[in-house]
Amino acid sequence: MVSVKFFAQLREVTGTEGLQINAADLNGVFVELAKQYPEDVIAQLRGDNVRVAINQELVNGNPALVAGDEVALLPPVTGG
């Protein structure tokens, strides 16, 4: 199991701060999410402007996951 976290508008469209799923890599996370959310939500989760962090480090591509990893989907940030 890995935990998936949603922030800001992604938290709103999924209606949750996060969930636990079984996935061996990042693509597997999206396969599992596609079983639980409609297409328009998945489109937002996979948006070009969404960055992915694993254990709080930004990643690209399709990294492998191990049990206990934290996968976060980050929509565009702004502070200040």
Next chain:
Amino acid sequence: MVSVKFFAQLREVTGTEGLQINAADLNGVFVELAKQYPEDVIAQLRGDNVRVAINQELVNGNPALVAGDEVALLPPVTGG
């Protein structure tokens, strides 16, 4: 009579914050001052980097003066 004011290093070399003298124009002020101070002091008062204000407005050249005018000799400024 006009009043002449000295600031900073000019106050130190003249040993006074100011004095009253009779002068009809700015050149007249320096003529009077030359009677009271040695040449090296006058050289400092007339230094290229000394600006002159009359009634708190910067002036150039040899403006005429009227009784009660305040002539200030301003060495290089810096604040902040």
Next chain:
Amino acid sequence: MDSRVQIQVAEFDVASIYQEVREESAGQAGAIVTFVGLVRDRNEIAGDGAAVDTLTLEHYPGMTERSIAVILEQAQSRWPVPWIRVVHRVGELTPSEQIVLVMVGSAHREAAFAAAEFIMDYLKTDAVLWKRERTGLGQTWLKSTAQDAVRAEKWRQPGS
């Protein structure tokens, strides 16, 4: 080197942070620059000019602090700015409330100003934070603007 990042719901007190930096840097700092960002009552970013009811800030505990710490390290590698404080609030804020404080102490003013502005520019584009603005017309998640991106990019040019 001393720099601290704090993310908090609670209001912050500019005076006590200033006092702390002043004491730590006493005799060495010739300049302390403080930036405070506040909630405005008009929405110009979202573009509709509506009155702002609330600004809600969200963060990712741990990652947010680190994303800001990276910005401060970059600032300290560019300028001699030994004293830095950043306090960023999260949660729901209303107009005129304080959002963020950036305080920078340096021997000289040029470095203090440049670093404070650099930090603010990168807080807009790189800090892991989200902002939702609510007005009478609805709510919007804000994005850093094109101008923010230009300003952040400028620091990467030679000579900046």
Next chain:
Amino acid sequence: MDSRVQIQVAEFDVASIYQEVREESAGQAGAIVTFVGLVRDRNEIAGDGAAVDTLTLEHYPGMTERSIAVILEQAQSRWPVPWIRVVHRVGELTPSEQIVLVMVGSAHREAAFAAAEFIMDYLKTDAVLWKRERTGLGQTWLKSTAQDAVRAEKWRQPGS
């Protein structure tokens, strides 16, 4: 437009000035930039690296205030910075004491930063003030540096 210049011997309280600007600008200012200049304990300007005992500031009552007011008018004609405070101390100061405060409030951070820096640059070159530094090696009347002149001149270039 609201801008105030104060020349005083007394210490100033950053917190109360900030509170005042914050209240006046509530809901309208998105950014308040504060610069405080402090007496450093090392003399680098005079160049001998000696420990500073005192810094003595002298002014020309009336003309000094006006020379600073002119700088603030220039700043307000260049940037939308409705709220400005300048407090400049005179008299004898010792290391770590506050010399000058410049506070600028604006809707946006770019204007607040630019105006604060502009004002500081011109306080160095144009404000009618004199500074005497006393160290173990003697005393010197300070001048604005060549670098100060370059910085002030930069604001006159197109695009600055």
